Amino acid sequence: MKIVINVLESIAGIEIYPIISLLIFFLFFILVTVLVFKTSDSEIEEMSRLPLDKDNDHSVDPNSTF
Amino acid sequence: MELQKFTYDNKLSNMFLWATVIWGIVGMLVGLTAAFELIFPHMSGNIPWLVYSRLRPLHTNAAIFAFVGNGIFTAVYYSTPRLLKTPMYSKLLGNIHFWGWQLIIVSAALTLPFGFTQSKEYAELIWPIDVMVVLIWVVFGLNLIMTLVNRRVKHIYVTIWFYIATWVTIAVLYITNNLALPTSFTHSYPIYAGIQDALVQWWYGHNAVAFFLTTPVLGMMYYFIPKAANRPIYSYKLSIIHFWALIFLYIWAGPHHLLYSALPDWAQALGVVFSVMLIAPSWGGMINGLLTLRGAWDKVREDPVLKMFVVAVTAYGMATFEGPMLSLKTVNALSHFSDWTIAHVHIGTLGWNSMMNFGVIYWLVPRLFKTKLWSTKLANVHFWIATLGMLFFSIPLYFAGFTQALMWKQFTAEGFLAYPNFLETVTQILPMYYLRAFGGSLYIIGALMFVYNVVKTAKSGSFVRFETDEAPAKETPKAKEGWHRRLEGRPLQFTVAALVVILIGGLIEIVPMYLVKTNIPTITAVMPYTPLELEGRDIYIREGCYLCHSQMIRPFRSETERYGEYTKAGETVYDHPFLFGSKRTGPDLAREGVKTLPNYKPDLWHYNHMLNPQKVSPESIMPSYPWLAENEIDYSHVPGRINAMIKLGVPYVEGYADQAVADMNAQAGQIAAGLQANGVQVDKNKEIIALIAYLQRLGTDVYKNK
Numbered sequence: 001m002k003i004v005i006n007v008l009e010s011i012a013g014i015e016i017y018p019i020i021s022l023l024i025f026f027l028f029f030i031l032v033t034v035l036v037f038k039t040s041d042s043e044i045e046e047m048s049r050l051p052l053d054k055d056n057d058h059s060v061d062p063n064s065t066f
Numbered sequence: 067m068e069l070q071k072f073t074y075d076n077k078l079s080n081m082f083l084w085a086t087v088i089w090g091i092v093g094m095l096v097g098l099t100a101a102f103e104l105i106f107p108h109m110s111g112n113i114p115w116l117v118y119s120r121l122r123p124l125h126t127n128a129a130i131f132a133f134v135g136n137g138i139f140t141a142v143y144y145s146t147p148r149l150l151k152t153p154m155y156s157k158l159l160g161n162i163h164f165w166g167w168q169l170i171i172v173s174a175a176l177t178l179p180f181g182f183t184q185s186k187e188y189a190e191l192i193w194p195i196d197v198m199v200v201l202i203w204v205v206f207g208l209n210l211i212m213t214l215v216n217r218r219v220k221h222i223y224v225t226i227w228f229y230i231a232t233w234v235t236i237a238v239l240y241i242t243n244n245l246a247l248p249t250s251f252t253h254s255y256p257i258y259a260g261i262q263d264a265l266v267q268w269w270y271g272h273n274a275v276a277f278f279l280t281t282p283v284l285g286m287m288y289y290f291i292p293k294a295a296n297r298p299i300y301s302y303k304l305s306i307i308h309f310w311a312l313i314f315l316y317i318w319a320g321p322h323h324l325l326y327s328a329l330p331d332w333a334q335a336l337g338v339v340f341s342v343m344l345i346a347p348s349w350g351g352m353i354n355g356l357l358t359l360r361g362a363w364d365k366v367r368e369d370p371v372l373k374m375f376v377v378a379v380t381a382y383g384m385a386t387f388e389g390p391m392l393s394l395k396t397v398n399a400l401s402h403f404s405d406w407t408i409a410h411v412h413i414g415t416l417g418w419n420s421m422m423n424f425g426v427i428y429w430l431v432p433r434l435f436k437t438k439l440w441s442t443k444l445a446n447v448h449f450w451i452a453t454l455g456m457l458f459f460s461i462p463l464y465f466a467g468f469t470q471a472l473m474w475k476q477f478t479a480e481g482f483l484a485y486p487n488f489l490e491t492v493t494q495i496l497p498m499y500y501l502r503a504f505g506g507s508l509y510i511i512g513a514l515m516f517v518y519n520v521v522k523t524a525k526s527g528s529f530v531r532f533e534t535d536e537a538p539a540k541e542t543p544k545a546k547e548g549w550h551r552r553l554e555g556r557p558l559q560f561t562v563a564a565l566v567v568i569l570i571g572g573l574i575e576i577v578p579m580y581l582v583k584t585n586i587p588t589i590t591a592v593m594p595y596t597p598l599e600l601e602g603r604d605i606y607i608r609e610g611c612y613l614c615h616s617q618m619i620r621p622f623r624s625e626t627e628r629y630g631e632y633t634k635a636g637e638t639v640y641d642h643p644f645l646f647g648s649k650r651t652g653p654d655l656a657r658e659g660v661k662t663l664p665n666y667k668p669d670l671w672h673y674n675h676m677l678n679p680q681k682v683s684p685e686s687i688m689p690s691y692p693w694l695a696e697n698e699i700d701y702s703h704v705p706g707r708i709n710a711m712i713k714l715g716v717p718y719v720e721g722y723a724d725q726a727v728a729d730m731n732a733q734a735g736q737i738a739a740g741l742q743a744n745g746v747q748v749d750k751n752k753e754i755i756a757l758i759a760y761l762q763r764l765g766t767d768v769y770k771n772k
Contacts, residue, residue, distance in 0.1 A: 024570055029310065029311060044302045049298050050221060051145070051289050051292045051298075
């Protein structure tokens with residue numbers, strides 16, 4: 001562990017790393033949001049219906065969970 | 067396109083389901099026992115492995131890893147093949163996962179009550195069990211990722227992302243937090259010390275909540291609410307944004323467990339900011355779950371499954387609003403170390419986690435056994451009794467938390483502590499502890515109804531092991547497809563992306579903490595423990611003293627008046643592991659050994675108190691530890707432990723291990739002689755002598771020159 005500490009300590013300007021991390025996150029978040037809104041509604045609709053595929057639903061009574 | 071036929075094997079899901087049911091009851095019963103032990107401190111009958119401080123870790127571990135854990139795996143093995151249109155990759159890996167996980171749980175039950183513990187909350191399991199956890203986790207991950215590779219669907223549904231994020235993050239957290247240097251098969255010291263150890267532990271501790279109790283359960287929510295309500299999730303777009311934001315933000319929030327502690331301010335501030343930001347994605351999830359039921363409230367009125375889900379998601383919303391509030395420094399100043407925290411986490415476990423488990427199992431058992439639920443009425447009764455039980459559990463504890471914390475901080479007009487005797491603040495809230503035990507009892511009665519109902523349901527049908535399905539063969543993703551589609555198309559890359567996302571948050575917190583010299587000002591007066599004190603410290607850990615006694619005085623006048631000088635980071639540099647604690651059921655002990663402080667107690671007091679606390683303070687709720695005066699100190703492991711400390715950087719002189727036992731004998735002889743002079747017949751080789759040596763050392767270093 002001491003080795004890790006020594007290595008990290010010797011990196012010049014290590015304080016900047018957290019700020020870079022924060023920026024990466026922020027930009028990533030913006031990117032995700034933009035891309036999500038650019039995705040077509042039909043594709044979103046298709047994805048959201050994945051659990052409901054009737055073919056593999058073996059409900060005793062399809063209209064009720066009981 | 068050609069349709070391929072394949073079968074789902076329900077065996078593993080069914081096995082995990084019954085494991086969930088059994089361990090759920092066990093975990094809750096252990097918790098209830100602990101709740102009663104707080105009201106009746108002699109309930110354990112002086113049996114060491116039944117004492118509160120040894121049962122409490124068993125309760126938390128059973129609730130988290132056995133009850134919620136098995137529930138998650140039930141859902142994973144049921145939903146993953148159905149969402150990916152392929153059977154699980156390997157039955158063998160699945161079986162190893164199941165039996166390995168149960169073996170881990172049994173090993174935990176056979177070690178924690180017997181004092182084999184690492185003392186870090188929710189990471190108490192000793193290192194051989196940790197190794198087992200890692201191996202089983204790898205088996206689980208391999209099975210999950212290979213199933214993803216084999217899938218026949220174009221898109222990976224959001225549930226699966228939550229499962230992947232869970233797998234990746236828990237692997238990173240668990241390994242990082244459990245890095246330790248073994249001294250024997252059952253004992254180890256963590257490689258981190260003091261404040262660093264605390265930071266790593268709460269980075270883990272908070273993310274165990276995030277990635278074991280939240281993300282996989284959100285995965286369950288996104289699959290089973292649409293299934294039970296027979297309609298798609300309210301907003302799939304919201305689920306994508308909320309997923310990435312959640313896993314990104316959660317990983318940074320850990321330091322909010324260490325506010326006002328010796329942790330550097332920048333790290334505390336970081337924890338607060340990210341905790342507050344977490345409201346957004348958490349509520350995104352809650353809203354998404356609840357709004358899925360819009361227009362289906364008539365169904366909610368009748369269907370106990372949906373009712374359970376509604377309460378679960380609502381409790382999730384409450385807990386994830388309360389969490390950020392608790393992370394605000396002003397609120398935390400009051401809430402931390404009090405029963406408020408216990409109330410908060412039980413909204414999460416009794417509300418969110420347990421209700422999700424109940425709902426999923428009520429939904430699943432009739433389907434796995436091709437029948438109807440034995441009694442919808444009984445399930446409805448269970449729903450009400452569980453909801454009431456949760457409220458009876460939590461509301462009194464909120465009240466107890468506010469009351470006690472305010473009493474701790476109360477000053478008289480003359481400027482003295484209004485309640486200088488800690489015990490006064492305990493007796494004040496004792497009625498709330500009775501109510502908590504009542505609420506817990508209600509909850510368990512409900513859970514027993516649940517067991518009866520699902521067993522009856524299973525018996526009324528017959529187990530459907532295999533189900534056939536068909537789907538078109540897998541397509542290869544095209545280059546010109548959407549970004550997320552392409553990412554989804556490559557499960558390994560997706561896993562790596564999730565890993566990178568959580569590592570960024572992890573590194574920002576952990577990396578700078580390694581820079582000891584700049585973050586932890588050294589204090590020259592702070593010396594390593596003597597071998598006897600170290601032995602006493604290991605006994606303190608074994609008995610779980612840290613579960614009720616903190617060792618972290620915060621910089622408030624109400625605390626420095628009561629306990630002495632606030633705790634400095636530099637005082638903890640030889641503490642492998644740290645023992646800050648997170649709850650004050652009893653007073654803080656960080657400066658227990660300082661003779662000039664109001665809390666100081668002589669050796670004789672400690673001796674009598676440990677044997678029978680009620681003899682010394684009749685109203686105390688502390689259990690007795692009479693075996694400490696009977697057990698002999700084990701000198702054989704001392705040199706090994708000293709050598710381990712030297713390896714970890716504690717500055718004992720080279721070769722000190724050979725001299726340690728002689729030094730121990732000398733120090734123990736002095737303490738025993740002092741006790742004998744006061745009329746106590748005690749042998750210097752008894753464990754209680756080591757524990758007294760440790761308690762009398764606590765916090766004294768910085769007072770040496772005063």
